[in-house]
Amino acid sequence: MKILVAEDDQLTRKGLIEVLEAEGYETVEAADGAEALALFDETEPDVVCLDIMMPKIDGFEVCRQLRARPSDVPVIFISAKSEEIDKVVGLELGADDFLTKPFGIKEVIARIRAVTRRWLATRDRSDDASNTGPFLMADLEVAPDELRARRGDEVIDLSLREIKILRLLHTHAGKALDRNTIFNACWGLDYLPSSRTLDQTVSQLRKRIELDPKDPKIITTVHGVGYRYDDQSI
Amino acid sequence: MLLVLLVVLPTGLLAWLAIRGVRDERQRVAGQLYAAAESRLTDVDARIERWLEEKSGRLMDLTASSNRDAVFWRDLVRTTPEISQIVVQAVDGRLVHPPLGDAISDAESQFLVRIRRILEEGFPSGLAEPTPQNDLSQRSRPVIDHGWVPWYWDEGLHLLFWRRDPAGSIIAVELDRTRLMSDLLVALPMEPDEDRSRADLWHMALEDSQGRVLSQTGSPMADGEAAETVERRLSPPLGAWVLRAEVRSSSLGALGKFLRVAGLVLVTAILGGLAFLFHRESSRELREASARVGFVNQVSHELRTPLTNIRLYAELLERRLGEDDENRSYLDIIVAECSRLSRLIGNVLTFAGRNRGTLAIHPVDGSVDETLRSVAAQFGPSLEAKGMEIAFGLAAAQPIPFDPDALEQIIGNLLSNVEKYAADGEVAEISSRQNDRVTLIRVADHGPGIPEDRKESVFEPFVRLSDSLTEGVSGTGIGLSIARELARLHGGELRLARADRGACFELELPNEPTRRPR
Numbered sequence: 001m002k003i004l005v006a007e008d009d010q011l012t013r014k015g016l017i018e019v020l021e022a023e024g025y026e027t028v029e030a031a032d033g034a035e036a037l038a039l040f041d042e043t044e045p046d047v048v049c050l051d052i053m054m055p056k057i058d059g060f061e062v063c064r065q066l067r068a069r070p071s072d073v074p075v076i077f078i079s080a081k082s083e084e085i086d087k088v089v090g091l092e093l094g095a096d097d098f099l100t101k102p103f104g105i106k107e108v109i110a111r112i113r114a115v116t117r118r119w120l121a122t123r124d125r126s127d128d129a130s131n132t133g134p135f136l137m138a139d140l141e142v143a144p145d146e147l148r149a150r151r152g153d154e155v156i157d158l159s160l161r162e163i164k165i166l167r168l169l170h171t172h173a174g175k176a177l178d179r180n181t182i183f184n185a186c187w188g189l190d191y192l193p194s195s196r197t198l199d200q201t202v203s204q205l206r207k208r209i210e211l212d213p214k215d216p217k218i219i220t221t222v223h224g225v226g227y228r229y230d231d232q233s234i
Numbered sequence: 235m236l237l238v239l240l241v242v243l244p245t246g247l248l249a250w251l252a253i254r255g256v257r258d259e260r261q262r263v264a265g266q267l268y269a270a271a272e273s274r275l276t277d278v279d280a281r282i283e284r285w286l287e288e289k290s291g292r293l294m295d296l297t298a299s300s301n302r303d304a305v306f307w308r309d310l311v312r313t314t315p316e317i318s319q320i321v322v323q324a325v326d327g328r329l330v331h332p333p334l335g336d337a338i339s340d341a342e343s344q345f346l347v348r349i350r351r352i353l354e355e356g357f358p359s360g361l362a363e364p365t366p367q368n369d370l371s372q373r374s375r376p377v378i379d380h381g382w383v384p385w386y387w388d389e390g391l392h393l394l395f396w397r398r399d400p401a402g403s404i405i406a407v408e409l410d411r412t413r414l415m416s417d418l419l420v421a422l423p424m425e426p427d428e429d430r431s432r433a434d435l436w437h438m439a440l441e442d443s444q445g446r447v448l449s450q451t452g453s454p455m456a457d458g459e460a461a462e463t464v465e466r467r468l469s470p471p472l473g474a475w476v477l478r479a480e481v482r483s484s485s486l487g488a489l490g491k492f493l494r495v496a497g498l499v500l501v502t503a504i505l506g507g508l509a510f511l512f513h514r515e516s517s518r519e520l521r522e523a524s525a526r527v528g529f530v531n532q533v534s535h536e537l538r539t540p541l542t543n544i545r546l547y548a549e550l551l552e553r554r555l556g557e558d559d560e561n562r563s564y565l566d567i568i569v570a571e572c573s574r575l576s577r578l579i580g581n582v583l584t585f586a587g588r589n590r591g592t593l594a595i596h597p598v599d600g601s602v603d604e605t606l607r608s609v610a611a612q613f614g615p616s617l618e619a620k621g622m623e624i625a626f627g628l629a630a631a632q633p634i635p636f637d638p639d640a641l642e643q644i645i646g647n648l649l650s651n652v653e654k655y656a657a658d659g660e661v662a663e664i665s666s667r668q669n670d671r672v673t674l675i676r677v678a679d680h681g682p683g684i685p686e687d688r689k690e691s692v693f694e695p696f697v698r699l700s701d702s703l704t705e706g707v708s709g710t711g712i713g714l715s716i717a718r719e720l721a722r723l724h725g726g727e728l729r730l731a732r733a734d735r736g737a738c739f740e741l742e743l744p745n746e747p748t749r750r751p752r
Contacts, residue, residue, distance in 0.1 A: 009543070011543040017549060022553075088596065101541065102546075103545070103551065
């Protein structure tokens with residue numbers, strides 16, 4: 001899933017990109033409204049994050065033009081909570097959500113997840129052979145459309161990348177997947193993350209879904225190779 | 235406004251001067267007119283005087299003796315074109331000529347009819363009246379023995395010259411009217427004005443008793459065209475005649491018109507100038523207002539951007555640290571201080587907005603408990619650093635419409651005060667409960683509380699309670715005033731509740747919006 005981030009402050013933009021990529025999203029960067037529109041046409045993102053106060057063309061105008069394409073791409077406005085009635089105007093323009101500065105990482109993720117869930121629900125994603133329907137991994141019910149997993153009453157939020165990893169392992173249940181395979185499937189071909197990144201991500205995922213992260217039952221390590229999911233029910 | 239005065243006063247002065255100028259000009263021209271008319275009249279009078287004298291002399295000669303017969307008189311009438319008829323009256327009043335009876339001609343009898351009245355009245359006798367010019371002594375006063383009688387008949391003025399001969403008979407000569415007129419007019423030529431430049435400006439006419447123009451000079455004027463008129467009656471015996479002089483109103487305005495037009499232009503210019511000034515004033519206010527709004531937006535943006543980056547990178551750094559890394563707490567503090575700074579900025583901007591009357595809230599349905607927890611989380615680190623903890627008692631599960639940013643600001647301000655003044659109390663209590671109508675949120679502490687006499691004034695802007703035990707007074711003093719304003723915008727209220735110890739603030743929000751937010 002691709003997100004276009006249009007923000008004129010370089011530091012903020014880079015920070016947002018880092019957060020989104022860690023979550024598992026493909027990202028496109030624009031430094032002003034004109035670039036945003038050009039990149040939108042070129043790369044066809046699935047979600048657009050628009051800073052309101054941008055040079056050349058401001059966020060509201062970009063949104064107006066996007067809607068006029070016509071396009072119903074989900075839009076998240078980033079505003080500095082000024083005296084202007086940002087929210088009213090934004091909602092009228094068909095914005096899905098707002099991020100107000102200064103925002104924290106949690107807020108960014110929460111907003112993006114909400115948008116992603118809606119997006120997943122309306123689309124028929126089949127970039128790999130597996131379907132998007134929920135699946136079971138041991139006692140864990142994984143619901144990709146919701147970016148969540150459930151164990152009994154417990155609800156666990158998962159990032160897009162984590163969903164991708166689980167789905168990959170589930171699809172190839174019983175098979176040990178090497179790092180490259182996992183990278184290609186879950187990070188995309190444009191990335192060259194270090195293996196540390198993969199390990200860290202798996203470690204974090206285990207903390208979320210394993211009953212005992214130190215003794216993982218769902219994602220097992222295959223030393224020297226990579227990781228594997230064993231379907232116990234077989 | 236000073237500018238307007240500066241414009242209006244000189245304009246008024248100029249206008250007044252202009253009007254004065256026009257009036258003076260009128261008077262001047264009128265004066266000139268009178269003077270010209272006077273001199274004309276004097277001139278005309280003198281001429282007529284001369285003419286009458288000449289005529290008198292001539293007629294005296296012609297009627298030297300009354301001892302003539304009718305043939306002589308009739309002959310005289312016939313041969314003297316200027317004479318139309320002659321009458322001779324004996325001293326006893328008996329009519330000598332024309333002879334009555336069959337011999338009288340029609341013309342003569344008509345003549346007698348014409349002058350009947352005059353004959354009845356008789357002719358003056360005695361001494362001439364003294365005039366200022368004459369010597370007043372009896373001796374030098376002349377005897378009246380001739381004169382002129384004007385009378386009116388039919389077509390107008392008739393002149394009768396009479397004389398009394400030594401025998402006492404009266405011989406009276408009626409002048410032929412036509413000849414009289416032409417003679418008179420020849421005698422008083424109405425020369426065009428020496429000053430040619432004024433030829434079009436005025437008109438002088440000699441009018442008879444009927445108002446008929448006997449002679450004129452200059453260009454006649456239509457009704458109403460004359461601005462000034464001067465009239466003078468000629469001296470007797472032509473006293474029924476009038477010399478009338480008129481000045482064209484348009485000539486008055488060679489200057490007057492110019493002044494009038496200039497005045498109009500000036501007034502228009504003034505009005506235009508005033509309109510322009512007012513427009514500029516109001517548009518300046520508009521421009522300033524929008525500049526102010528733009529400034530506030532710009533400030534907000536400028537301050538919040540670095541704040542965003544500080545928080546973002548502090549959190550990104552935190553993610554890179556292990557779970558147990560003790561450095562995390564330092565980063566927590568950085569993040570908490572970002573929140574505090576953000577709150578301060580929010581307060582100032584809200585205060586500015588309130589002053590401009592642009593403060594507004596945007597309610598959405600939501601859970602107040604969620605917002606309360608989120609705000610409390612922001613204060614976690616800084617309260618902890620002061621040895622305080624937060625005790626929750628949240629029971630407002632039902633969603634109500636409220637502005638989460640506004641609620642954050644209110645609770646944030648309350649907790650900020652707790653942190654500032656009630657750290658010794660060691661606990662901050664945040665509780666919420668609901669009934670059908672309202673949602674009540676309480677923020678309480680176990681600090682020194684608020685003195686009874688300050689209970690209302692704390693809500694006023696710029697009021698700060700200073701505790702002599704604290705290092706100094708911090709804060710801007712606008713937090714509570716803003717918090718209350720935001721509460722009221724929701725249709726709710728922020729008040730100080732009774733408490734056994736410490737301060738207890740109670741925020742009441744209606745479950746249904748009762749006041750439309752601006």
